[in-house]
Amino acid sequence: MLEQLKAIVGDANVLTAADMAKYSHDWMNTESWTPLAVVRPASTEEVSAVVKLASANKTAVVPVSGNTGLCVGTSAEGAVMISLERMNKIREIRPEARIAVVEAGVVLSNLREAVDDHSLIFPLTFGAQGSAMIGGNLSTNAGGSNVLRYGNTRDLCLGLEVVLPNGEIMNIMSELHKDNSGYNLKHLFIGAEGTLGIITGAVLKLFPKPRAYATAMVAVKSLPAALDLLAKLQAATGGSVEAFEYMPRGFIDTHLKVVKGARAPFEEHYDVNILVEVGASSDALAPDGRPAVSVTLEGTLAALLECGDVLDAVIAQNEVQRREMWARREAAAEICMPFMPMVSADIAVPTDKMEAVLDMIDGEIRKIDPDPFVIIVAHLGDGNAHYAVKTANMTAERKDEVTEIIEDCVLKFGGSFSAEHGIGTYKLPSMARRKNKTALAAMRAIKQALDPQNIMNPGKVIPEERGSI
Template identity: 45%
Template sequence: MSLVEELAGIVGTGHVLTAADEQQPYVTDWLGKYRGSALAVVRPGSTQEVCAVLAACDRAGAVVVPQGGHTSLSGGGTPDGSGKAVVLSLTRMNRIREIDPVGNTITVDAGCVLARVQEAARQAGRLFPLSLGAEGSCTIGGNLAANAGGVAVLRYGTMRELTLGLEVVLPDGRLWDGLKALRKDNSGYALRDLFIGSEGTLGVITGAVLKLFPEPRAKATAFVAVPTLEAALGLLSMVRERCGDRLTAFEFMTDVCLDLVMRHIADARGPFSTMPAAAVLVELSDTDGEAALGERLEGTLVDAVGAGLAQDAVVAQDGTQARAFWRLREGISEALVRAGKAAKHDISVPVAQMAAFVREAEAAVEESAPGARPVVFGHLGDGNLHYNVLRPEAASEEAFAAAVPTLTRRVHELVVRYRGSISAEHGIGQLRVGEMPGCKTPLELELMGALKTLFDPQWRFNPGKLLPPGLAVRPPLQ
C-alpha cells in the first residue's frame, strides 16, 4: 500500500488531494511569492486522525508541512518544489470545544479561524483580544506557530501570553496532552512555550486553551499629530502613566505613510487640515462608562499638547469616526502594495532606543539606495516597527531589486546591534531563514538545533523554515 492510499484510508479519499488544480491553494502562498508542490494535501478532521497521519508519514519517512490558514507573510506554510512533502492542512478542525466564562478560558481546535474565536468569546460576554488584518482567514494554530501579536499586544500580549495549554501531535504520531486551563503550574519545563513560535518545526498544534477577558464596555480613540518620533515616545510614557492598563493600542505612522494612504485609499480621510510630520493612533478601553474614559483621554492629550509632545489631537466622537481613524492605520499596507515595490522589514527594538534606531536606519538606507523612501509605522508601544522602504522614484525596479539585499543586510545588522529582532510578528519562515546565523549566537543556534533534533530526529517537519539546514549536523551538547 502506498503512503497516499494509507492516508486516504485514515481521513477519507475526498480529503487527500493529489491533483495539481486541487493542491494549488495549498502550495502557493497568499502573496504569490512562494510556490511549491506536494505529494499530497491531507485534511484530517480530528486529533486522532492527525496522530494516525503523522505516524504513517513517520513510517514512510515523508516530509510534512503543517498548514493553518496559509496566511504567512514569510512563506512558513508553503512546501518546496520537490513534490515529496505531505501538506497537513488543519482547516477542517474548527470546533469551539468549550467556553468557561468563570475561569475566563476558551478551548478550541487549531483550525478555528481567529474571527470565529473572537465571535464565540463575544457571544459569551467575553473578549479574545488578538486582532490582526488576516483575522477572517488565519487560524489559531497558525497564530500559535508564529506567536502572533497584532494591535492589542500592548495591553494583552502576544499569543504566548494569551495561551494556557496546548494539545500537540509529535512528528512520530504521539500525542502530548497539555490542554490545561491552569494559570499556575510550576511543575517543570514549560513545554507549551517551545511549540508557540516554532513555525511547525517541532510538531502539530491541534488544540489550545486560550485566555479570555471581560468585554470592554467603552472605548476612546484619538488621532494625534506629533512633531517627532521622540515626542511620540514621550506621549506614550504620559498616556501609560495617566491611563495605565486602559491603554490598548498605540500605533505610530510617519507623514510618508499618511500621504500614501491619502493618495491610494479612496475612502481615507485625514483628521487634520495640514499633514503632520508624524501621527499616533491611541485607543483606550475599559469596563467603565464611555464618557469617563473619553474625559481621561482628552485631559491627557491637552496636557501632552501643553508639554510639546503633541501638536494637535482629535478624539473620535463615535464608532464611525473611530473606524475612520483605524482605516488610516490599516490602509498603510494596502497603499504600499499600490505604490510599488518595497523592501519590507518586520523588526523590533527596545522602545527607548527606537528613535535612535530610526535615525541610523535612515542613513543606512540612503547609503544603500539613494533616494529610497522609508515608510515607518507600527506598534510603537511594544517596540515593533514595520520598516518598509519604497523604491526611489528615479530608479528602475531592476536597480532597486539589486540594491535590496544590501539594504536589508544593513537594516538587520543595525537591528542586531540594538539587541532587537529581525522578526517581531511575521515569523522567519523561508523568507529570513538564511539570516538566522547573523542574528543568533552560535550557542543559540546550537540549542535550537538540539531541540529540533530531539523532537524531529530526521528534520522532516517543515524543512527549510526557521532553522538553517546545516544545524542538523551539529554535535550534541557535551
C-alpha cells in the first residue's frame, strides 16, 4: 500500500517511521499513536485517490491539518493519516463579494493577514490561530472570542468541498446566501470532526474591518451585573460588542504568578473582571473627533460606575495596551500548563445561568475536596466557560468523578458538556452517557450510511454502542 500511496502523492510525501513524529501525538501531548503512514496530498484529486485506495483496502484514514485540537480527534494507530498542510492555497479573495475561497490547509492567521490587505476580516480568532488550519476549524466548528458578534465557524462558511469515505469529491462550493436545494449537507460536515469525510476546500465569508476598536478591562459587581453591562453596550452600539470575556479573581492571580512580567489589570483585586471589546462598524465620530464607539463605551461605563454596578474600568489608550489585555486572556492555556493534570471542561449554559452553574459546580466539587485549585475563563456573552480544576489525588477515577460532577451540574441548567472543543476521543464517555439517546442513534445511522466500512476517522465523536465491541 505504501508504494501505491507514493504513486499518488510522490515519494517525498509519504512519511513513515521517525518522519511521522510530529503527527503521532495530540497538541497537549496526552496521547500518542503510530500511523501506518502520513501522506501529504497537494490537491483534492490526490486526497480522493488516497481515500479510494484506503477504501479498497478497508484501511482507516485520519485527516489532520493544524492538529491543535483539544479533544484528541486525530489519533491514528495503524491508519493512513492525510495531512492537508500542502493544500495551503488561498484560491481567491473577492473583496466586493466578501468571500475567500481557500484550501483546507491554509493556516488561520495567514488567511486573517491576507484579507486584512483588503480592509476585511475573517473573524475567527483564538490562541492557536498561528498553527490551526481552516480544515480543522471547520471540522471542529471552532469557536473563539468573536463568536458573540460573528458566530461560530459554521456561520462563517458558505460552501464546502469534501472527499467522502468512498473517495468521491462532493463539490458544494456555493457562494450563495440562500440555497434551499435539499438537505443542508454543509452543516452536517462542519463539526463532524472528519468522521463523515475530509473537508478539502471552503468558501468563507469575510466582513468589513471595524473602523476602530474600543477595548477595556472592567471590574463588575457580579456576573448578572456583567450581563447587564453587556446588554446596555449592545443597545448603545447596535450589537457591536465583539468580545466579552470573563476572568475571575483566580484567573488573574494565577496569571500574575505564572506569566513573567504580567501586570494586574487594576490596582485593587476584584472578583469579576471582564475584557470587553467593541468594534466600530460605522465611520461615526463623536463631536470631539474620536470614534463614536469609544465615547459610547466610556459613557456606558461611567453611568454604571456611578450606580455601583461597575467597580473599576481601564480603557486601552493605544494598541500596546489593547494587546496587553488580549495577551492576558489568551494566556489561558499557558497558565494551566504548570498545574496539569487538571480536568478541563468546556461547558455551555444559557447565558443567564452562568453564575448559578459555576456556584453549583464549586459547591459540589468542594464536597470531595474542600480546597480545589480552579482556573476559569469564559466567553460570557456566549454562555461558554472553560473550567479547569485540580483536586487532591488526580487519579483517573477522580478525574472521572470530577468530570461527572461538572456534567451533572451543567445538564441541570440545560447546558452542554462540549461547547466549542468538540468530542474527539477525549469526550466519548461524556457523549455516551449524556447525549440524548435518540439523537445519538440518528448520528450512528448517518455515520453508517455515509461510511459503511467505518474507515473515516473511526472511533471519534460517536461512542461505540454498549454491547457492541
